[in-house]
Amino acid sequence: MRPGGLILGIESSCDETAASVVRGGREVLSNVVASQMQMHALYGGVVPELASREHLRNITPVIREAMFKAGVAYGDLDAIAVTSGPGLAGALLVGISFAKSLAFALDKPLVAVNHLEGHIHAVLMQGSESAGRQVGESEEEVPVLALVVSGGHTHLYLAKQRAGTWHYRNVGRTVDDAAGEAYDKVAKLLGLGYPGGPWIDTLAPHGNPKAVPFRFAEIRHRGADPSAEPTFDFSFSGIKTAVLRYVETHGMKPAIDARRAEFAHLKPASAVSLLDRQTLDLLASFQNAVVGNLAKQTLRAADHFGVRTILVSGGVAANRELRSTMTSLAAEKGIAVHFPELALSTDNAAMIAAAAWPRFVAGDFAGSGLNATPQQRLG
Structure with missing residues (x-):
């Protein structure tokens, strides 16, 4: 692991195209989100085909803006992280395809992140002592209960940190x-x-x-x-x-x-x-x-x-x-x-980069065959 600890996170599971650069799973250097809310409001809900099209339109400028705001070059990155599921198949594939191509071109590790785990790390990354410690700060097994509640999910997880990574058990x-x-x-x-x-x-x-x-x-x-x-x-x-x-x-x-x-x-x-x-x-x-x-x-x-x-x-x-x-x-x-703070409550890429950090440290990388998993479970 290089000392920079810079991870570019990419999120495209539903109707937000997001990119973020996070250092060491904690320090958010940039967090850019392009929302499709106004377009989908015309239909009273998310239209999958339109969401995929807008992701294709937005992903390149969003990632460029995230890199510019972070003030880092692509060569400074240590890994690329991307949401692999759950979510809309077409929307997920836009982010995954871009992340795979970027990781290949830069010869950087690719880390696949479960969207639900990302939401949990939106809280953990804020560094509360009692909310749990990030990798490398404590090896204690301190169980926490995580409620992930959104437009597509309502789940309860019992979460424990063991040997540097987080493990989840779905209990509701x-x-x-x-x-x-x-x-x-x-x-x-x-x-x-x-x-x-x-x-x-x-x-x-x-x-x-x-x-x-x-x-x-x-x-x-x-x-x-x-x-x-x-x-x-x-x-x-x-x-x-x-x-x-x-x-x-x-x-x-x-x-x-x-x-x-x-x-x-x-x-x-x-x-x-x-x-x-x-x-x-x-x-x-x-x-x-x-x-x-x-x-x-x-x-x-x-x-x-x-x-x-x-x-x-x-x-x-x-x-x-x-x-x-x-x-x-x-x-x-x-x-x-x-x-989490309000900006990290809704879908964003900072939480994806934060959740990727323990996996990066553990060397848990995705292969070139990574594909979208629309019904992916956590735990």
């Missing part, structure tokens, strides 16, 4: 919709903009979170062994259906249809005064229920495994109510909770 996942997906679908159902997370995060504080009593049923897996260790799974399709039924039974659809076109061009903060009390209460109750369920399941898992540290990452980790609720409830149990 969504059985249907991810939490962020539920936010997007409810926002669309109520005639709000895309993505739904920022809209609901902004509007929910103006409503009554107790107005609509949403409930989450206990998840029971058919044929499960009663004596087996419990799982801490999530399900968010039910609350989406409950919101739909509320809209139908309370005659809200005409008002929603009337505002849909107007709200497509508004910012969330501008919409507060244009929404009726019933809609604001519904949004507040929805968010209160989802955040409460995320916190409940995560803290149940922490109690079961005796974990004293929780990491929360992914796009939904930017949600203000989730940050506040999780922190306060965990503090009551003497558990520390850590979130």
Whole structure:
């Protein structure tokens, strides 16, 4: 390993083309993201074919900008890191193809990174003592519980650092919709903009979170062994259906249809005064229920495994109510909770370069046959 420790990270798993140069898994020298949000907002969600096309358009200028902002030359790099999955197949292939070509041309190692592990390292790279130490600083096996919650994922991982690398065990996942997906679908159902997370995060504080009593049923897996260790799974399709039924039974659809076109061009903060009390209460109750369920399941898992540290990452980790609720409830149990800074909550390449660092140190490199793994699992 050369002393520079410079890794260029490339991320293209969904609708953001990102590149970042990180030194030693911690020091972010640049972090550039080209978002496709405005384009996909026209369709109310990510269109895979359009996402792939935009990645092809953006990847070269994004990487050039990341290198320029970092103030380093390609020859200074020690490795190229790229997201190998999970994600959209076409989108992943754009990043992987570019990374493979660049690594070959520069004769540099190529490191494949799981997107979910990247989100976890978005917290670890910020250097909190109790959040876990990076490679080379400690060989202690200190287990932490990581909640990765975004538009495409809601997973709980028990994570341990052993012999310089991190190891993960999946102890909970969504059985249907991810939490962020539920936010997007409810926002669309109520005639709000895309993505739904920022809209609901902004509007929910103006409503009554107790107005609509949403409930989450206990998840029971058919044929499960009663004596087996419990799982801490999530399900968010039910609350989406409950919101739909509320809209139908309370005659809200005409008002929603009337505002849909107007709200497509508004910012969330501008919409507060244009929404009726019933809609604001519904949004507040929805968010209160989802955040409460995320916190409940995560803290149940922490109690079961005796974990004293929780990491929360992914796009939904930017949600203000989730940050506040999780922190306060965990503090009551003497558990520390850590979130990434807002810029590292959503998809970015700094987290990919950070997650690649332990693998680079261990010599865990990808071969020329690296391909996209859209359904790749972690742990």
